[in-house]
Amino acid sequence: MKRLPIFFILCACSILTACSKNFLDRAPLDQYSDATYWTTESDAVKFASRIYEFLPSADFFVCYEGMSDNAFSKTASWGNTLRNAQLIGNSTFVATTDNLGDEWQYGQVRHCLEFLDHVDKVPDMNEGLKKRLKAEVKVMLAYRYFIMATLFRDVPLVMKVFATPAASDVPQDKKAVVISQVIKWLDEAAPDLPPSYTGDDKGRFTQGAAWGLKARVLLYTGDYAGAAAEAKKVIDSKVYSLYANYYNLFQQEGDYSSESIISYIHVKELRANGLRDITGVNSVSGGTLYLNPLPSLVDDYESASGYYPYTKDPAYDVHAPWKNRDPRLNATIYYPGSMLANDKMYDPINSTLDKIGGDKATYTGYAFKKMFDKTELEARDNGGNDWKILRYAEVLLTYAEAANEATGPSAEITNTLNEIRTRAGMPGVEATFALNGWSMNKETLRTFIRHERRIELAGEGHRYFDILRWRIGQQVLNGPIYTMDASAGLTDIPATGGKTNKYPKTKLEDRHFSTDKFYVWPIPQGILDQGRKLVQQPEWK
Template sequence: MKRSYKLLIACNLLAVCLLGAGCKKDFLDQHPLNQITDATYWQTPDDATMFATRMYTFLPQASFVYYEGMSDNGYTASDATTQRFGNSTQDATISDREWNYNSIRQAFTFFANVDKVPDLDSTLKHRLIAEVKFVLAYRYFIMTTLYGDVPLVNKLLTDPNEADLPVTPKAQIIPQVIQWLQEAAPDLPTQYSGADLGRVTRGAALALESRIYLYNGQYANAATAAQAVMALQLYHLYPNYFDFFQKDGDYSPEDILSFGYTLGNGTQNSLRDILGSQDLMNGRNILNPTAELVNDYESKNGYYPYTRDPAYKATDPFNNRDPRLRQTILCPGDIYAYPQFPTTTQYDPFNDPGDRMGGDLGTHTGFSWCKGVDRYDYVRSGSNNWKSFRYAEVLLNYAEAVNEQTGPTPTAIAVIDSIRLRAHMPTVTATFALNGWTMDQSTFRTFLRHERRIELAGEGLRYFDILRWKTGEQVLQGQIFTVDASAGIAAISTANGHRNTFPKTPVETRFFNNPKFYVWPIPQSAIDASKGILVQNPLWK
C-alpha cells in the first residue's frame, strides 16, 4: 500500500496549497488556481509529480457507489440528492455534483507550467502529461454523459471574462476527449510496481476509450479499444468474485485502475457506512439494494426467472441462485461472519434491532450490500480500493459492441462465458438452451444487458447504462417495494416471538416519465454566475 500512502499524502499537501482557489462553486470555477505562485512552485520534478498526483482525486472514488441509488439497483432515504435523481424529482438547484471545472482548470495549469520544471526527465514528463490528459478526458466524459452539451475549455483561462462560455455540442467534445486519450496511451506504461501501483496505465486509457465509445454508440471503435486491452495479455479475471472487491483484489490482474485507501494514513473508503448492515457490519444502511435487483438474479442452474427452476422454494428464495447474488447482497437469513470473529451471525431485517426495517439505521428494502464492504476491518470503514475500471467490464463492453454490429459471434459469447464460469454459472449456450431462447441479436442483447447488470451490481454503472440505453421509462417508473417474504423465510427462526414473514410493501414511487431525465439540468448556480451566455438545457427550461 506504499503507493496509496504516497499518492494521498501528495494529494493532501497540494490540496492545502491549491484548493482554496476552488472552494466557491460558480461558473467554470473561475477563481485563480495558484494561491502559491509559479515562481515558488514549479521548481523540482517532485513538484510536477505531486501536481499530477493531485489530479487523481478527480477520478471515481468510493462515493461513486451512490449512482446505484439513482438506478433500479438501489434506494436511499438518507442521501437526499441521490434519492431525488432516483425518483426523478431533481432540478437545477441540486445538479452540480459533476459540474467540475476546477479539475479542467488544474489540468491546463499543469500543461502550462510543466515545461518550466528544471531537470525533469523527458520520459517522466511525458508520462505525467499523459496521466493528466487521462483525468481531463474522464472529467469531460462524465460531464457530457450527464449534462450533454457543456462549455469546452481547452486552454488555461487567466482572465475571468474568458470563462463565460456557451456550451459546445457533445458531438464535438467527444472527438477531443478521444484525442486526449489516444495522445496519452503511448506515453503510459503498461504496468507499474512498488510505490507507483495505482497510477494510470495504457490499459486504463484503452478501457476508458472503450467505455466512451460504447456510451456514445460507436460500437466498432468500442470493440476495437476493448480488444486492444485484451491484446495486452496483462489482464484476467480474479478467481473469486467476492474477494476481488476486498483488499485481496487490489492491483490484481483484473484491477485495471482503482482508487487506493490506507487506514494507516487515516483514509477510509466509507463503504461500510454507505452500504453495510448495522447489526452485522457496523454500517449505516445508507444505500440499500432493491428487491427488483435481487429478483433479477437467475437460479444457479441458469433458469430465468429463477422461480422457473424446479428446485425453487418460496420459503427459501435466495438459495440455489446465481452465486453473485449473495456475494453482492445480504438477503434475509444469510449467515455472515468476519474472519477475526469465528461466531457466525445471521442477517435478520425482520427482528434484529440494528437492521430491522423501519429502524433508525435499518434497511429500507430488507436487503443490505456486502460487495465491497471491507471484511477484514469491522471497526473502521474500510481500506480496500474502489475499482474504477476492471477487466470484466472491458469484456462486457466488447461483447455488447460486437453484438450491436453483427449479432452474437463465437468470440463475444466466449468472453461472456468466461465471466459466467468465474461466477460458477452455466455457459451462454447452456443457459439459452435451458430457457428455450433463440440465439439472435435481439435476444443476446437482452441477455447481455441482464448479465452486465448482475456482474456490475453495486459499482455505480447501472445508472449510466439506463441513460445510454434509454430504458428509464421501463425501469425507473412506478413503485419499488421491500422484500416479499409473505411465505416466510425458513432460515429465520420464529422462536422467542420472532417473525420470519414480511409483506411486499411499497417503499417509493418513481417518476421517470419525461425525456428530460436522460440529461441533467445545468446547475442554476453556473447559469446565475454567467453573463447570459450560458443558458439552461432546452429540455429543462
C-alpha cells in the same frame, strides 16, 4: 497494512487544493507563484499526482446505485449526495437541487490544463517522465469531460487557463465536440503510458486504462465497432485477467489485482472509505445503511442452474427464494438468512438493530455485502478496500456488447462472456440459452448481455449510466418500488419465541421517470446564474 503509493501520499499532502463556487470553479490566482513553483521535477510530479484525488471515491460514486433500479437511498441521510440520489432515482430533482454541481468540475479541468501549460518550464526534466505525466493528465481530462458530457450533454469545452473571471464566462459546446476531444486526449495518452507499474507507482493510469476508458466512451456514444476494437486491445495485451474470487476482488486482497485497471485508492490510515456506514449493516459495524438494494435487482439473478427468471427452476422454493441462485447474489447482497461478516445471521424481520424500517436499518430487507470491508468490524467509517472504477470484467462486457451490436453473435462473444460466467460459477452462454429455450440472435444476446452486465457490475455505480444510454428510464424508473416480499414465510428465519418469518411486500415510494427530460441533467441553477453565456437545457426551461 496496505502499501501507500507515493503518488497518493503526495496527493493527500498537496497544498494545491482549492475550492470555489464560481462558474468554472476557478482556483485562486494567487495560490502559488509560477515563477517559484515549476522549478524541479518533484514539483511536476506533485502537481500531476493530485489528479488521482479527482477520481470518484467509493463514498461518492456508490450513490449512483440509488439513482437506478438497483437500489433505494433514504431521504434523511448522510450528505446531500445520497439525498439527491433518491431525488434523481424518483425523478423529482430540479435545477436548484443541491449538489447536482458535484459533477460540474471545472476546478479539476483547470488543474489539468495548468499542468499542461507549465510542465515544459521545469528545467532538466526527464523527457520520458514528462511525456508520461502529460499522458496521465490527459486521461484525467478525458474522464472528467466524459462524465460531464454524459450527464449534462452540452458543456463548455475549456482548453486553456483563464486569466480573469470575465474570460471564463463561455458558452456550451455540443456534446459531439466534447467527446471528440475526449477521444483525442485518450489517443494521445495511450502511446506514452506503460502497460503496468511496479513499486510506488502502482495505481497510476496505464496504457490499458486509456484503451479501456476509450472503449467505455465509444460504447456509451454508440460507436460499437470502435468500442469493440479498443476493448480488444486491452484483452489482447494480456496484462489483465479476472481475479479468481469474485467476492474477494472487492475486499482489500483484491486491491492492485490483475483485474484492476482504474481504482480510487482507499487507505484506512490516510483516506478511508465510508462504505461501512453507507452500506453497513447496523448489527455488524453500527452502519447507517443509507443505500438499500431493491428487489428488482435481487430478483434479476438467475438460478444456479441458469434458469431465468430463477422461479422457472424446478428446485425453486418460495420459502427459500435465495437458495440455489447465481453465486454472485451471495457475494453481493445480504438477504434474510445470510451470514454476516461477524458470523451472525442477517434477520431484517426480527432483529432489533436490523429490522426493516428501523433506525439505521434496511428499508428494503436487503443490504450490500460486496463492497463492505470485512476487516476491523468495530469501526464504522474506516473501509480500506479500493473503489473499482474500471476493471477487466467491464472491458469484457464492453467487448461483448459492442461486438454484438456491430456484427451480431459470434463464438468470440460467447467465449468472452463465458470467462465472466465461469469465474462466477455459472453455466456458459450456450448452455443457458439451451436451458431456457432461447434462440441465438442479436436481440436475445443483447438482452442477455445487458442482464449479465447488471449482475456482474451490481453495486458499482454503472447501472444508472446504462439506463441513460439504453434509454430505458421509462421502463425501469417509473412506478412504485417495494420492499422484499416474504409473505409466504421463510424457512431460514426462525419463527419461534415470538419471532416471525414473514414480511409483506410494502410500497416504499413512487418513481416518476415519465418523460425524456430526465435523460439529461439540468445545469445547476447556481452555476447558470454565474455564467451569462450558459443556456439551460431546453428540456429544463
